[in-house]
Amino acid sequence: MSSTPAQWKSTFEPLAFARQLSTRTAQPPLPLADIQRGICEAATRPLNRATTLPAQAYTSEEFFAWEVTHVLRAGWQCVAHISQVPSPGDFLNLDLLGEPLIVVHGKDAAIRVLSRVCPHRSMDIMPEGFGYDGHTLAEARNGRPDCGHTRLFLCPYHAWTFELDGHLKACPEMHQAEDFCRDNFSLKTFRCEMWLGFIFVNLDGSAPPLAEGLTDMAADLAAFQLDKMKLVIAREWDCPFNWKVLAENFMESYHHLGIHHKTLQPMMPARDTWTEQERRHYVRAHLPYKDTVRDAYRAFEEKGDFSAALPPVLGLSDRQKSEWGLFLIHPTFLLATAPDRVIWYRLQPLGPDRLKLLTTTLLAPEALELPNFEQLHALTTEQLTQFHLEDMEVCTAVQRGLYASGWQPGRLSHLEMPVWLFHRYLAARIRSMWPTDDYAAAPSQRA
Ligand code: FES
Ligand SMILES: [Fe+2]
The missing domain is CATH 2.102.10.10 (Rieske [2Fe-2S] iron-sulphur domain)
Structure with a gap:
């Protein structure tokens, strides 16, 4: 039998704990039509009045079955x-x-x-x-x-x-x-369909052609030459939470202030993050480096000393070298670009509160030629795992909250615009539309 390398699968101890504590009975069941109505109501609110979705959108078997047919199998x-x-x-x-x-x-x-x-x-x-x-x-x-x-x-x-x-x-x-x-x-x-080196499948054959809806995004990402990159890290996680809990967590950077206050917040403060205008098939957010981090990175690049960190991908613009980018192609493609790496998450939803997740890192081919590549690879692996463990903890605990009778609808910060756009996408799918088909696109948070 083939053996699984120890580091490929991650054991995340709090999961067993979370499962024991989740009673899964405290939230009253809500009919599918009421869940859908709740999502559509949330999505019609402007960003400064935006709310969370009904808890049952993340816990109902019936709603998950609807999503499988109309969102997941119908999408790329x-x-x-x-x-x-x-x-x-x-x-x-x-x-x-x-x-x-x-x-x-x-x-x-x-x-x-x-x-x-x-x-x-x-x-x-x-x-x-x-x-x-x-x-x-x-x-x-x-x-x-x-x-x-x-x-x-x-x-x-x-x-x-x-x-x-x-x-x-x-x-x-x-x-x-x-x-x-x-x-x-x-x-x-x-x-x-293959797009920028990523292989997509549409299980029910009904989705509109993928690349056509992503021409702006392809231009935005061109300098990274994603199709030439190599996937060098892949780690699988068994997640006891809804796939949308992860997508929302991945796309908003408001939580740098909280759970990532030691890891990501010192580099990319939450208040500087911003989101581009609403688009039919994807969401795009920017996470600028703090000035001191940007200047330190420039100095380090000018020195050409890559003994302790990866060099930036060749050919990136100054802006691309001074921020991270976040991308969501509806419904489940999650990509983060950093100046020196690209992070892609593969989602395999298994049920309303179960998700198999593969967290990966892709590097430019020249990075693999560095004499100290092994050492940098180990460092990059540790970084990916470290901030993802923080996200695993919060997502696990969010799912517990969604099952509890103490749950109540929440309000969103303007820094959670990607979450609001994702909700508008779900509402559009409920209407058998796509975002912006039957309303004006929400504007960008920066001119
Ligand atoms: S050959 Fe018989 S099941 Fe495949
Ligand atoms: Fe996070």
């Missing part, structure tokens, strides 16, 4: 970065919203997202921990349980084999099956 979910499957034959497995998936780099260089469900008798052809090490043709890669390389996919149950494009190549002892045509038994292919 990012499943991998091209550096995870760089060559023909490379593949990556993940389960998303009940779909066992393979992201595969084909012999024809195309990237595909296939179902792992065998069209013979439904076996998941590569469940985690099975399908490598001699069971099939695939070999595990990078010491990871979810990445591999193969020339064919083999279902271990009755040994049907599939090409990398999903077509059935061979199936033993099927010659007596009448009217059996191999072409009718391929692994299912899901709609997929």
Whole structure:
């Protein structure tokens, strides 16, 4: 069996504690229509009167089922970065919203997202921990349980084999099956689009084309050359909270003042953060460095001494070198850009209060050539883990609050504009629209 490197999966001790304490019964149930009405009411308020959503938007099984159909399966979910499957034959497995998936780099260089469900008798052809090490043709890669390389996919149950494009190549002892045509038994292919090196899937096939709605964002990010970057850190977390609790937490920087007062607030004070105008498919926020941090970073860059920190990505503008950027492509793509790295979170919602999360860091290829790369890699890993642990604690505790009878609707700060925009996106989906389709876009917080 393939082994999982100790550092790949994170054990977060407060989780067990949080689960014990969560009674999950104190909030009265609310019918789906009332939850949706509550979201739409919150979304019609201006930012300076903005409120939180009904608690049941984060706890109701019924609302989660609605989201799975109308928000998550209907939207674009990012499943991998091209550096995870760089060559023909490379593949990556993940389960998303009940779909066992393979992201595969084909012999024809195309990237595909296939179902792992065998069209013979439904076996998941590569469940985690099975399908490598001699069971099939695939070999595990990078010491990871979810990445591999193969020339064919083999279902271990009755040994049907599939090409990398999903077509059935061979199936033993099927010659007596009448009217059996191999072409009718391929692994299912899901709609997929690659954007700036990130591989997205649309499970129900209904989403508008991805790249068309993101041309401004692509221009904004061009200097980072995201498609050339390498994903060098990936850590998986079992999260006992709703996926929206994480998305809201990721996108607002008001909480630098609280939980990140020692880590992020000294670098990027909450009060200086601001959010761009409302857009149809994404949210964009800026987190400028404090002047002293910006000046120190410039001096360090001029000296060219990268013994203790990563150099900035080549070709960034002065503004890009003096702030972090936050991006949310609706519904779940979360990206943070720093001058020297890019942080991407992959979300796999499992239920109203369960989420599998992969936190990752991508670096420019030149960073991997640094003589002290190993040391910088360790430092970067520690930084990613440190501030994420702070977020894990607050998100876990927020979910407990959402279940309690002591819960009450809250008010938002202007620094939580990304949260308000996210709520407006959810309200638009409830109306089967997109943000700004049937109202004027909210303006940017800076001219
Ligand atoms: S279930 Fe896959 S070959 Fe039979
Ligand atoms: Fe945070």
